[in-house]
Amino acid sequence: MNTASLDTAPKDLSGIKRGPIVAALIIGAFVAILNETLLNIAFPDLMKEFDISYATIQWLSTAYMLVVGILVPITALLQQWFTTRQMFLSAMILFLVGTIVCGTATVFPALLVGRVIQALGTGLMLPVMMNTILVIFPPEKRGGAMGMIGLVIMSAPAIGPTLSGLIIESFNWRWLFFLVIPLAIFSILFAAVYLKNVSDITRPKVDLLSILLSSIGFGGLIYGFSKAGEDGWDSPVVIWSIVVGAIALLLFIVKQLMSSQPLLDLRAFKYPMFSLVALLMLVMMMTLFSTMILLPLFLQNALGKTALAAGLILLPGGIINGLMAPVSGVLFDKFGPRVLVIPGLAITAASVWMFTGIDELTSIGYIIFIHIVLLIGVSMVMMPAQTTALNQLPRPLYPHGTAIMNTLQQVAGAIGTALFISIMSSGSKKYLESSADPASPLEQVKGFVSGMHSAFLVGLIIAFIALGLGLFIRRTKAPDVEEKRAA
Structure with missing residues (x-):
């Protein structure tokens, strides 16, 4: 049945209690994002457990990213067919089922299936979370709300590797899933009680x-x-x-x-600030991935640190990044995006430039310092820029805008991973070809550092492109729904 003629008037949300809704969203997001970063450190243990190669184990990451990337664009449609509670609770139940399947898996295919089910839950939840924030908060208060979401999105990946290392050393890989199960159950029960329906059902x-x-x-x-x-x-x-x-x-x-009645309404790109920030996020995520991928590899391959030690070294920057997110949100509401985004992009570019100079003799303290500087810059850019972009859209385009932003970030993640790994590998290979003793462990380390420098230089160029785009950002105002309908 074509139900496009249904009343699409927004709900009256003036009396709604926002606090419990935001709490329900934050708990669910924390559980999902924490789990996403817990598993990577366990790859060596999983390879031994299931007697599989690195290429095979990578499917746990590739399949996860693939499912989320495919599902996110479709969430724009799903959010117009199903209520906020239906979407969020379905997402968390899927995530819980996937976690149980992973934790009890006795063969690798079962573990992979569980990971795919987890990805279905995450892919459903993240756009719903952002769309709900847009609906329940007026534009002048969204910065603070998005900052709280940013606290979770930024801090969970920081805690994940360190927590994973501790669990692996103390128990075994199954506890990476078993410990998440009570958190997922609590999230479902909390959301069942406190989460309200705020979306507009149009059933296109x-x-x-x-x-x-x-x-x-x-x-x-x-x-x-x-x-x-x-x-x-x-x-x-x-x-x-x-x-x-x-x-x-x-x-x-x-x-x-x-x-x-498009599945993904690309008319969102008619709004100039949305288009600008969409491009900025694509570039910014690639810059961020240059360090997210290269730095852990550098700590383990060049400096000889264990996975747990590498996680601990990266932990301070991640925590500060998470704590900065709410501060950036409040400052955004008060001063607008330019005073945050432009300095933030400059700080990010400066930190990537500092990374181009590190080598096997660089002190741990200096690496921690650069990493903290980088993530302070990132926290000043990510949520303020996205909030600016989404603020310019009319309410009917909220699901489409959030789906577009989340999809672009998945694509940027895949491009960034491939780009920087290939540049690093090529640079390392080139160095070793000219080496007198390429089999020497010291030369292997120097080859890795040479390749890493090449990748960081490309990351620096991309960071400067992001800075150039950021110069054009400005505060936006949401158009009214009737103006959008008339258009």
Whole structure:
């Protein structure tokens, strides 16, 4: 049934209690994002447990990213068909089921299936969380609310590797999942009591062709770039995945522009600040990934640190980043985006420049300092910029805007991973080819550092591009719904 004629008037939310709703969202987000970062450190243990190769174990990460990347664009449609409670509780129940499957898995395929189910929950939840914040808070108060969400999104990945290292050393890998189960159950019970329905149900027509093109397009690109980081850019699988994904994505875009009820409403890009920030986030996420990927590798491969030690070294920056997120949100509400975003981008670029000079003799204290500086810059940019972009959209475009932002971040993550791993590998190989003793452990370390410098230099160029884009950012005001309908 085509129900586009349903009343789409927004709900009256003037008397709603925002605190419990935000708390429910934050608890769920923390559980999902913490789990996403817990597993990577356990890869060596899992390879021994299931007697599999590194290429196979990487599927736990690749499949997770792939499922989230495919599902997020579809959430714009799902949020118009199902209530806030239905979406969030379904997401957390899926996540809980996936966690139980992972924790009890006796063969690798079962672990992979559980990971995919977890990804389904995460992919549903993150856009719902951002859309709910946009709906229940007026534009002048969204910065503080998004800052609280940022506290979770930024601090959970910081805590994850350290906590994972402690669990692995004290128990075994299954406890990475078992310890998450009570948190997931608590999140479900808390949300069942306190989370309210705030979204507008319009039930637009389901366009199966658009869903198919979206899945092939975004899935092909994310898979192709993810495999490029492992197999190289000349791999036939990589080339064909990216080509097929790009063609499907182009057809998807054409289909959305021609549709009166698009799956993902690209008219959000008609709003200039949304378009600018979407591009800025794509570039910024690639800059962030240059350090997220390279720094742990540097600490373990060049400095010989254990996974737990590497996690502890990165912990201060992550905690400060999380604590800065609410502060940035409050400052955003008071002063607007420019006083945060432009200095934040400059600080980020400066920190990436400092990373280009580190080597195997660099002190741990200096690395911790640069990492803290980097994440202070990132915290000044991420949530204020996204809030600025989403503030410019009318309410009917909120689900589409949040889905677009989250999808671009998944694509940027895949591109960033592939780009910086390939640059680092190429630079390392080039150094060793000119080395008199390439098999020497010292030369291997120097080769790694040389490749890392090449990758950080590219990261620096990207950071300067982000700074250039940030110069054009400004405070936005949300258009009224009736103006949007008239347009």
